[in-house]
Amino acid sequence: MSSLDPSQIAALLKEDAERATTGRRGPKVDPTLDRTLPTWWKLNHHMCLSDCPHRQEEGNTTHKACWNPECKDPRPSSDLGTNIVVAVKGQFICRYCFLAGYLLGDS
């Protein structure tokens, strides 16, 4: 730990600065509560293709990638993007439903 060169020190300082701005909320906060596009891109996306077991899982009444019966996704089901979902409260929802606030507030 004795001989850090200036670029290593700069990198460490940068890490600290980033942690100060992003780590403030602590690990307990549900990241899916913030329904903004930047947050969406940070979440763990799942590509739920038509043969994925989620499609038949109990709780998935739509048998689609997005479990919202009133899915807000305007894209045709031929668009591969419709298969990209994230887990929110044990369900999988698409970007449109995420941004629309689906499952927000339900406990």
Ligand SMILES: [Zn+2]
């Ligand atoms: Zn899946």
Ligand SMILES: [Zn+2]
């Ligand atoms: Zn949806």
